[in-house]
Amino acid sequence: MRQVEGRSEMVGAAADLIVFAFDGSDLAKAAIAEAARQLRPGRQALVLTVWQPYNVGFTPPRAIKMDAAAVDEVRAAAEETAAQGASLAQAQGFEARGIAREAAPTWKGIVEAGWPTCSSAASPRRSVRTRDVPCSSSIGVNRKVA
Secondary structure, eight states, rough: OEEEETTTEEOOOTSSSSEEEOOOSSHHHHHHHHHHHHTTTTTTEEEEEOOOOOSSOOOOSSSOOOTTHHHHHHHHHHHHHHHHHHHHHHHHHHHEEEEEEEOOSSHHHHHHHSSSSOTTTOOOOOOOOSSSOOOTTTOOOOOOOO
16 A cells, blocks of 8 residues: 555555445445545446345335345346446546346355456466456456355
8 A cells, every 4th residue: 555645545456446345325325435535536446236135135225115035126226226336436536337246145246246357377276257347457366265
């Protein structure tokens, strides 16, 4: 980490992408605002809402009635929640996009979305795969997931 104009800046592998695990709560909204305060504007951000049927795990941006067992309804609400988070992040100066990912447990969905697969001759470890985040040499990190 280094200080640039009063902001903390990461240097190295994870410097380009910020992953916000966004559940629509006031704390998640505050986290985006605080990150914008501490980091330089224009950073790439992925706003991720992890969901699963029955145990939804997020707060939709508007009062909607949904059947927690209806996969299509939960997915649509999660996508709307992620879009709201991405909109908040964009308003704070991030180049953000939102995605919704079905996963259980929640941490696994966050890890899989935040660490794209990159080839690495130096590491024989198995990589996490994701379709949602393109791999870039600046964020190419291989992570082993149990």
